[in-house]
Amino acid sequence: xxxxxxxxxxxxxxxxxxxxxxxxxxxxxxxxxxxxxxxxxxxxxxxxxxxxxxxxxxxxxxxxxxxxxxxxxxxxxxxxxxxxxxxxxxxxxxxxxxxxxxxxxxxxxxxxxxxxxxxxxxxxxxxxxxxxxxxxxxxxxxxxxxxxxxxxxxxxxxxxxxxxxxxxxxxxxxxxxxxxxxxxxxxxxxxxxxxxxxxxxxxx
Numbered sequence: 044x045x046x047x048x049x050x051x052x053x054x055x056x057x058x059x060x061x062x063x064x065x066x067x068x069x070x071x072x073x074x075x076x077x078x079x080x081x082x083x084x085x086x087x088x089x090x091x092x093x094x095x096x097x098x099x100x101x102x103x104x105x106x107x108x109x110x111x112x113x114x115x116x117x118x119x120x121x122x123x124x125x126x127x128x129x130x131x132x133x134x135x136x137x138x139x140x141x142x143x144x145x146x147x148x149x150x151x152x153x154x155x156x157x158x159x160x161x162x163x164x165x166x167x168x169x170x171x172x173x174x175x176x177x178x179x180x181x182x183x184x185x186x187x188x189x190x191x192x193x194x195x196x197x198x199x200x201x202x203x204x205x206x207x208x209x210x211x212x213x214x215x216x217x218x219x220x221x222x223x224x225x226x227x228x229x230x231x232x233x234x235x236x237x238x239x240x241x242x243x244x245x246x247x
Contacts, residue, residue: 103183
């Protein structure tokens with residue numbers, strides 16, 4: 044699979060349009076050796092103009108969002124994911140990603156951002172059609188600040204989540220959950236965050 048996305052393709056001004064503005068160029072390869080095992084490898088090259096950078100899409104530490112203080116930024120992203128259906132009752136999988144980001148004003152001033160997640164899912168847990176799951180991962184974190192050590196995150200956050208999906212009928216499911224973030228913003232001086240969730244999904 045290949046794709047190209049422009050943020051503002053209809054903008055004809057300087058720094059806009061299909062090729063001169065913010066964009067993402069991507070490719071993905073899916074390998075399925077058998078019905079129970081799948082692997083995915085993906086690559087995305089992204090560009091943000093001045094003051095537009097959002098490298099981790101709001102999911103990581105503040106340092107992963109715009110480490111170069113508004114400078115036009117390019118990022119190369121590589122990700123790997125896997126899923127294994129062990130049997131009818133257990134699935135395991137996860138993903139790992141690395142980003143190499145650099146300001147267009149200095150191609151040698153790279154930072155490295157990593158993220159990952161491991162999960163276990165339990166199809167038909169307690170009732171056919173329902174599913175339980177546990178996830179443990181690390182939100183995007185700057186592991187290497189290049190020439191500037193201050194760009195690195197000092198500590199490491201963990202995202203721990205448990206969820207259970209009630210399949211009410213063929214079209215509606217309800218999924219209560221709980222997730223915990225330790226050392227929020229990859230800073231051990233911050234208190235642990237506990238969040239409860241309730242998601243409802245409608246399928247038509």
